[in-house]
Amino acid sequence: MTFSSMIARALLLLLLLSGPLAAQEAVRLVYLGLEADPYYAPQQLYTGLSLRDHHRPLEGLQLGLRDTRVLGRALGLGFELAEVTAAAEDLPQALAAIEESRPVAILMDLPPEDMAAALRAAGPETLFVNIRDRGDRWRREGCAANLLHTMPSDSMLSDALAQYLRARNWTEVLLVHGTTPADEDQLRAARGSAAKFGLRIVAERAFELSNDPRQRARSNIALLTGDARYDVVWLVDDLGDFGRVLPYATYAPRPVVGSEGLVPRAWHWTFERYGAPQLNQRFRRLAGRDMSSEDWAAWAAVKALAEAAVQAGSAGREELRAALRAPDLSVDLYKGVRGNFRPWNGQLRQPLLLATSNAVIAVAPVEGFAHETDTLDTLGQDRTESACAR
Template sequence: MFVGCAALASPAFAQDTAPQPAPSAATPAAQSETANTNASEKKKITISILYAKQDRTEDELPLSMLDLPAADDGVAGAKLAIADNNTTGRFLNQAYKLDVLNGSVDDLIKGATEKIDAGDNFIIADMEPDALLKFADALKGKNALIFNVGNPDDRLREEDCRANVLHIAPTRSMLTDALAQYLVWKQWRNWLLVYGPTPEDKLLADAYRRSAKKFGGKIVQELEFKQDTGSRRADGGYEQVQQQIPTFLQNAKDHDVIIIADEKHLFADYFPFRTWVPRPIAGSAGLTAASWHPALEFWGGTQFQHRFRKLNSRLMRNIDYDAWVATRAIGEAATRKHAGDFETLRAFIKSPDFEVAAFKGVATSFRTWNGQLREPLIIGTAKLPVSVSPQVGFLHQTSVLDTLGYDKPETKCKAYTQ
């Protein structure tokens, strides 16, 4: 049963307009005036959106063949939103198009600069953190607004925030807060934290420590997973893993749940049903927190999922959903302002008055202190959603969505206050 979100909301893909009166034939002057008016009304506004995707071909393959990334990860979600925007745009004389760039960060900077000069002022960025910072700094002062869909680093919204970047992807702290709220709501307060060797794993472990302190969880013990799991795709590899995992956890302190911090998904999926004592797995495997779930059907999600599958012949992933939200935010701003010029849309999107429906039961919006999208997050297993955070009982003085991640009094972002 879902808890925490009661309001129903769904995106407006079309807007009714009153029928235009037939042109008057009373006088030549009236005909001329009507013709000029109709010509003005028929002048179409075209809004170009650029998807800039960093080449990450060196990334290690995931454990499961089910998790192999699609070649159009993210881009597929943006394409669906372009279609949705154009559905509305036909009523308002607006048209949307998507350009896609792939390559190194230097290639993306060069290509984006040329595209900005040609009118692609809104950029969806799928990049590593340092690449995103370099990209944003290179475009500083240009008519460009960047939407981060590819990276969860909190520092990009805090000490390293940039005024020309908005963030659709949820932060690590938002994801760990969402999961922590559910575990505390379930009274599963004693956590065994297992984290991996990568820098991202350590940042994710830090986020879980913060969430435990914030919501009343207790990390009873921490273990770093370093063992080599062998040739995971060779015959007999499962036997080695079957022996390693329980041995690794044999002397762990008593706990209610095992939380695994494995951001690149290199080992977390080994843990379910291989532990020393029977305990649920959460974090990077088992019960997870995410911006989207491919089986979510509430709040109009069923038809949304079907439209994505019809267009792309696959399930929607988190990066697809985040790219869809970014593209829809641009379309929503243009619809509500009846405009296409960059300055008007940028100012409105970054204002406290802006909201965009996102199949989450409530309207989503951007935090004015660091540009992060505030939104409910889905708690689920591989097959089904389990709950939605924020959970019932976790309160906030302005918006319960701000119980997830860094709140305004905690922010280290200075760029949004200058």
């Protein structure tokens, strides 16, 4: 967005705000989640320790709606949110009922297999926004013309980390990983990012958590991280039980990145630039907890839809959806660079944060990594790399 167009947009909003309040036109959004979703069940160890508690990102959506109030009043638009959860076997019926209300978009918070079922059950005119799943399949061979993503992909996150390692000249990488399906997805992304940015994987070591004494060697950190020369340990551990004890326990004194240590994220509660402290404070007041990447992705979905409504000047489904996909859409993501959706796979362009547990260390794209059209496209599948046939 040029400076002159920003001024014109600001003047338009001022004129709208100063004029008589129009009757509000409804922009209907639907949150779709899975009933009794295992992702949101407490993940406790046998000792009672809780590893990674996940929360449904409803407060992120609610904050997004609050943030659109002034904008909605200016345009005579009212943003409405319906919250729907259904059992996996009831998703087709739930979608049929949702489609009858003709929402502008369905904000999808589902496991991968249920995402696939929802996409099969819905008509091609139903627009989904994925606010949770990071899997690359949805941006590649599993993509759909009616599917957008505000959650960054595994490849975007691993590219952000690989850029940072390359910039620090930590190019010799020991890759330590688990064996769950989510680990396998992230492992493929890590390998791809290492090749893309010139890192060398010196060895790959799989860990296995087991009470079987014959398998102890596969969870012995000294054995897993010994007998190799490396600059950094890249950990892939979706569950987090092994990774929580890996930093400071490696055979060689080296930093740990990936699932522990320095972690690539869509959002972090300690980010201190571009209005992020104010966003984090607003969220904390609303939810009583810190904003997660999932909360941010939900908030960003509402923010993008609101920006599209400004551009379309209407709550009409077709006009708003066209504006949402338009190349000149410009969404303030509170991360320093405005974003829009990639036309080839529906992914929201966005900077990513590289953070420890309590500090943001860097923002990607890292300085020095260039792109012929948009630096944000150094993260994730570029147009020429995408296997998506939308």
